[in-house]
Amino acid sequence: MKRRDFVQLAGLGAGAFMLPTHLMGNSIPVEALLAPGMDVATKKQMADVALNTARSLGASYADARIGRYLNQYVFTREDKVQNVVNTESFGIGVRVIANGTWGFASTNSVTPDGIKKATEQAVAIAKANSKIQKEPVKLAPVQGHGEVSWKTPIKKDFKDVPVSEKVDLLLKANASAMENGANFVNSALFMVNEQKYFASTEGSYIDQDVHRIWPTFGVTAIDRSAGKFKSRQALSAPMGMGYEYMDGLASEKIEGPEGLNLYRNSYDIVEDATLAAKQAKEMLSAKSVDPGKYDLVLEPNHLGLTIHESVGHPLELDRVLGYEANYAGTSFATLDKWKTKDFNYGSDIVNLVADKTQPHSLGQVGYDDEGVKCKKWDLVRNGTLVNYQAIRDQAHIINEDESHGCCYSQSWNDVQFQRMPNVSLEAGTEPYSAKQMIEDTEKGIYIAGRGSYSIDQQRYNFQFGGTVFYEIKDGKIAGMLNDVAYQSNTQEFWNSCAKICDKDDYRLFGSFFDGKGQPSQISAVSHGSSTTRFNGVNVINTGRTI
Amino acid sequence: MAIYTKEEARAIMEKALSFSTADSCEINLSGSESGNIRYARNTVSTAGHRSNQTLVVQSSYGKRSGTATVDEFDDASLERVVKRAEELAKLSPENPEFMEPLGPQEYDESTTYVEATAKITPEQRAEIARASIEPARAKDVTSAGFLNDSAGFSAMMNSNGLFAYNQATNASFSVTMRTNDGTGSGWATRDANDIAKLNAEEASKSAIDKALMSRKAKAIEPGKYTVILEPAASEQLLGNMFGSLNARTADEGRSFMSKEGGGTKLGEKIVDERVNIWSDPRHPEVPTAPWNGNGQPVKKMNWIENGVVKNLAYSRYWAEQQGKDAVPFPSNAIMEGGDASLEDMIKDTKRGILVTRLWYIRTVDPQTLLYTGLTRDGTFFIENGKLKHPIKNFRFNESPIIMLNNLETLGQQVRINGNLIPYMKVRDFTFTSLSDAV
Numbered sequence: 001m002k003r004r005d006f007v008q009l010a011g012l013g014a015g016a017f018m019l020p021t022h023l024m025g026n027s028i029p030v031e032a033l034l035a036p037g038m039d040v041a042t043k044k045q046m047a048d049v050a051l052n053t054a055r056s057l058g059a060s061y062a063d064a065r066i067g068r069y070l071n072q073y074v075f076t077r078e079d080k081v082q083n084v085v086n087t088e089s090f091g092i093g094v095r096v097i098a099n100g101t102w103g104f105a106s107t108n109s110v111t112p113d114g115i116k117k118a119t120e121q122a123v124a125i126a127k128a129n130s131k132i133q134k135e136p137v138k139l140a141p142v143q144g145h146g147e148v149s150w151k152t153p154i155k156k157d158f159k160d161v162p163v164s165e166k167v168d169l170l171l172k173a174n175a176s177a178m179e180n181g182a183n184f185v186n187s188a189l190f191m192v193n194e195q196k197y198f199a200s201t202e203g204s205y206i207d208q209d210v211h212r213i214w215p216t217f218g219v220t221a222i223d224r225s226a227g228k229f230k231s232r233q234a235l236s237a238p239m240g241m242g243y244e245y246m247d248g249l250a251s252e253k254i255e256g257p258e259g260l261n262l263y264r265n266s267y268d269i270v271e272d273a274t275l276a277a278k279q280a281k282e283m284l285s286a287k288s289v290d291p292g293k294y295d296l297v298l299e300p301n302h303l304g305l306t307i308h309e310s311v312g313h314p315l316e317l318d319r320v321l322g323y324e325a326n327y328a329g330t331s332f333a334t335l336d337k338w339k340t341k342d343f344n345y346g347s348d349i350v351n352l353v354a355d356k357t358q359p360h361s362l363g364q365v366g367y368d369d370e371g372v373k374c375k376k377w378d379l380v381r382n383g384t385l386v387n388y389q390a391i392r393d394q395a396h397i398i399n400e401d402e403s404h405g406c407c408y409s410q411s412w413n414d415v416q417f418q419r420m421p422n423v424s425l426e427a428g429t430e431p432y433s434a435k436q437m438i439e440d441t442e443k444g445i446y447i448a449g450r451g452s453y454s455i456d457q458q459r460y461n462f463q464f465g466g467t468v469f470y471e472i473k474d475g476k477i478a479g480m481l482n483d484v485a486y487q488s489n490t491q492e493f494w495n496s497c498a499k500i501c502d503k504d505d506y507r508l509f510g511s512f513f514d515g516k517g518q519p520s521q522i523s524a525v526s527h528g529s530s531t532t533r534f535n536g537v538n539v540i541n542t543g544r545t546i
Numbered sequence: 547m548a549i550y551t552k553e554e555a556r557a558i559m560e561k562a563l564s565f566s567t568a569d570s571c572e573i574n575l576s577g578s579e580s581g582n583i584r585y586a587r588n589t590v591s592t593a594g595h596r597s598n599q600t601l602v603v604q605s606s607y608g609k610r611s612g613t614a615t616v617d618e619f620d621d622a623s624l625e626r627v628v629k630r631a632e633e634l635a636k637l638s639p640e641n642p643e644f645m646e647p648l649g650p651q652e653y654d655e656s657t658t659y660v661e662a663t664a665k666i667t668p669e670q671r672a673e674i675a676r677a678s679i680e681p682a683r684a685k686d687v688t689s690a691g692f693l694n695d696s697a698g699f700s701a702m703m704n705s706n707g708l709f710a711y712n713q714a715t716n717a718s719f720s721v722t723m724r725t726n727d728g729t730g731s732g733w734a735t736r737d738a739n740d741i742a743k744l745n746a747e748e749a750s751k752s753a754i755d756k757a758l759m760s761r762k763a764k765a766i767e768p769g770k771y772t773v774i775l776e777p778a779a780s781e782q783l784l785g786n787m788f789g790s791l792n793a794r795t796a797d798e799g800r801s802f803m804s805k806e807g808g809g810t811k812l813g814e815k816i817v818d819e820r821v822n823i824w825s826d827p828r829h830p831e832v833p834t835a836p837w838n839g840n841g842q843p844v845k846k847m848n849w850i851e852n853g854v855v856k857n858l859a860y861s862r863y864w865a866e867q868q869g870k871d872a873v874p875f876p877s878n879a880i881m882e883g884g885d886a887s888l889e890d891m892i893k894d895t896k897r898g899i900l901v902t903r904l905w906y907i908r909t910v911d912p913q914t915l916l917y918t919g920l921t922r923d924g925t926f927f928i929e930n931g932k933l934k935h936p937i938k939n940f941r942f943n944e945s946p947i948i949m950l951n952n953l954e955t956l957g958q959q960v961r962i963n964g965n966l967i968p969y970m971k972v973r974d975f976t977f978t979s980l981s982d983a984v
Contacts, residue, residue, distance in 0.1 A: 104594040128668040132676045134589035222799040227806030323586040325690035326722040454908045456920045461981035518692040544914040546947040
């Protein structure tokens, strides 16, 4: 399948997104997904070729990542299957330090010759660049783990589920959307299996099997006489789970206002598509918001993206230090603010944690892509900034003697670097439901699902939309709203955080496409929270006439 | 060696095609070599090299297609990949939008490949980085930049007699310069098919100047302002508009081109009559391949002429459904400029804002093509024909349609991301809030 077709097919609703090369891979027959791939003993031999070659060329450190990336995507629109795609991408990436400088090269020729050549290239690049190097790499110590393995704890491997079952499910969701008033519906299932083997000169040989899934759709309703259209996207989340996420278990369902169905660790796509069609039609005649200050009641599948942009990104240490200055930007959360130990990030009920071990999350792995065992740590405690996200070559800058274990590369073909772990807002400690929160709100807007998002390069000023908006008047839902976006400033916003629902309301938002780095790489990451209220936030009206 | 000549590519593909027994077969062969260097904090950070080659076979029986891929091109591998594509095709569901492969086509000559770009070495890349870092250090400025170069080929052949081949090189460079007191930031980007035409040193100097000029910005009230948009500021908004000129979504009623009461705005004036936008693969400054991924020849095409939408892109399938000719999507965008220099445009501005770039641009409303994003890396207040002082960054909420209706002056064209875009002066550009970001 050609990239162009893929991108067109991946166009869900109004906007299409680009997928990076490794999510494309080479097309393979479905049964080849079940082939075991290179065995661990051979991978170890191949990795040792890289490590030994690097050492012999004078590298002081080397790691090799052999990756086999298996993807299956199913695309449908209305009553048609547009495509079923099975892809595989297999190769090795070699990273070295020579003369205190990083070098990297990759090849899809996983043979002693191919690996030797790539390693020579990586060392040559490191040596060429060392001539202009002013800050030699300093690595935090790491324990060699020997030969170990880790696997996402899944119940159903997507590779064992027949394609026809997946197609039938999507077509059923589409049919239900069409019956309930949709003019168009696109739906898709993305399923990913990263088989990653890591070896380094520190004495680690780590074999990992990582699974992710993302069901999604876009439903569009059209009013031709008015020349208007509205789309309602799925309220699913991409998850670090197997196909069991599609079971639609009643026990994992959370009831929202106005019959809204929200989902924790199990998703009912048919039910969601049915409601989406009704809501898309309702949006065509919903009231346009009056701009002004509102108390915002933000549902987790919406708030996750706000956490991602306003907490996850500014606390990436590479951004803080300026390594991303030319692309993603830098950060307002500078080292001098952190050093005061008193920098107020949010109100005192705000506790934000980084966690690479959280079950069902997209970021969950046993070890990161430089062989560091994963863990959980605080970023903001009782509203105060306490830490960043750091990897081996950064830990010394924040006076730590170990990496946080959040180094990642999107494929064997790209160099690994610091990437955002799951960053989540801890649930409130007192029993409190979203229903109670709405009842306690006088003039507010309830927002569910992700929408438009934009934030500046130092992560101060942001603007967010959402999937569905409900006006709250005197503790009651007063109908659906259109044209809603809120603008705020990170510190001001988190200081307006007034109340957080309890753990029963806690669930994950996720993104398959967190982008950073040059050449740009994507990473999958989750953000957990409970429904949360932010008081007195500025809401603008985005309606225009052209 | 990942880059095959036309004859080498033809021989491999002919061999693969000789194994085909399907109703139709289409083969794509491509390869590329790319290298990059990245620097930040006035020193090199990461760098890498990638090499890739692949052959894709799509075999079809009626409307059932199967695709298989291989990266080894000996006879046995080629036979295996064709057989696998055929097996897959027999098992696939029918694609109701399947189109027969095209027959032989005539293509224009291509000018997208430049040998010097293909021959760049790690040492040359390091030298480009050094020549950006050293002037920055000398001015108490911190540089962060990225250079990426690539050389590759793509070829296509099918059982209906089509053969297409193209070689292309590309180099792109961008740099951000930040003053060490943290109050100023400048940026520049350049791209070219020919590395010799890419002047990274000049770009770095321009970014350093912007950084120094933008120090200690003052806040002014958000609102509607006359703006002078540098080409890098408008390119993405224009590109988003350009990319939305799609007949199918317009016909389906889900595009800004869909009309009240049904139908589309094709043939209607949607922006100022001085707006002319076309695409042209043979333009010497922004050449692109003379054919697209379907094997369709790509020719010069007018999209907006005197403010009127002249064409919408039709896929082959949608064209057939609608009884129209297929119109390939544009491969570049060229917007007509004017004679005014940036200095002239500033001189003629009583009160306005000069914008270096707009960043983090996201769709707010696809119905009106409303986008939001922020100014970045050099935003300046203009008063009585002079640059008065740097100002703090703004968030904007604006539609390129409204923007192009509010056109005041067109300035000179600049190549940006493979497109030619003019400097533009626009009135009533909507800034909705202030940002503290530098």
